[in-house]
Amino acid sequence: AQSVTQLDSQVPVFEEAPVELRCNYSSSVSVYLFWYVQYPNQGLQLLLKYLSGSTLVKGINGFEAEFNKSQTSFHLRKPSVHISDTAEYFCAVSKGGGSQGNLIFGKGTKLSVKP
């Protein structure tokens, strides 16, 4: 079975500062990794994904994440955040190998960008 740990429940940061949201996973099989963003009163929007290939993946809104197999991590980064990035961010994992399996989510990290 897979599990996901997001160590930080809340991350406050000033506008234009860099940010890193941490995600670690546990799995005995190969996995696919995802970050979703939830803006207030909205659904889950796919931010970026790692399925295979390059371990550095770029997503929407200037975010990127790096898959580190040895550290079982998939941390999300942005070099300069905007007020509009204030949202809750969820890391998720699914079984790899083309299984189309269900997602296992972390508890989420609330990013709060202050002016």
Place this chain on the structure above:
Amino acid sequence: EPEVTQTPSHQVTQMGQEVILRCVPISNHLYFYWYRQILGQKVEFLVSFYNNEISEKSEIFDDQFSVERPDGSNFTLKIRSTKLEDSAMYFCASGVKNIQYFGAGTRLSVL
């Protein structure tokens, strides 16, 4: 851009009543899912559906729950006799090529 649509956005019901939550997945997707998020908790998997049958379900998805794709476009989640603890945000997702796309959710409030 195609999206997953869910109706209603908010459903209020009395304990013991049946509710049906509706979803229209993205048209060329073949895999469908329901998740729920109780306030302040993780998003949890309920059930996945492929080729007109359940492919996987979690422990949460007991006999009170059922899913159906009645007409080739809608995908529904039925809760037969709602309990207070069923109050949550319910998300529908549809998937292709190992990626899932989510709807905006239905907030279910059981009184």
